[in-house]
Amino acid sequence: MRAPSLPPPLIRPYLLSDWPRLCEIHDRARLDELRLSADVAAFRSLARTAHSEGLFLDRLDVAEIDGIVQGFVAYRRSSLNWLYVHPDGYRRGIGRSLLRHAIAFSGPLFRTQALDGNEPALRLYRSEGFVEIERRPGRLADNDEFPTVGVILERRR
Secondary structure: OOOOOOOOOEEEEOOHHHHHHHHHHHHHHHHHHHHHOOOHHHOOOHHHHOOOOOHHHOEEEEEEEOOEEEEEEEEEOOEEEEEEEOHHHOOOOHHHHHHHHHHHHOOOEEEEEEEOOOHHHHHHHHHOOOEEEEEEEEEEOOEEEEEEEEEEEEEEO
16 A cells, blocks of 8 residues: 655755665664665665765765654666665655756666565656666675675666
8 A cells, every 4th residue: 555645846956964864764664674675684784885885975965854864765877776765764755856866867778776575666666767778786885794685776768
């Protein structure tokens, strides 16, 4: 069942003052992602992984509703690299708004990756025109003791 819609979020550039909220969003949502895909024992906090996984190398924007950051997206013209929504905002249009924002900035070929088993993310990407092009076995970034399968998706204009 879909949760009630929220007003459309304001999407704006990340500010340093958003950092504590980004950590909260990532850390709660990442646990949900790992429950569906790898193993929650693989969890690493955003504070630990942001720099090693390149969060700040990309364009970084946040979705805000009523002055509270509800999600964030990091992307470049060719790839969507991070997309997280606070669990209280799941299935309320926040992730879709962030994804569409990144798509609007993208070039003719836009790629992303989700973990096999993360069906909510895969459904969202597919509903916005992404198609699966590959499944790649590997290990989680910054935690190579946990095997996983990455689902590579792309969207062409």
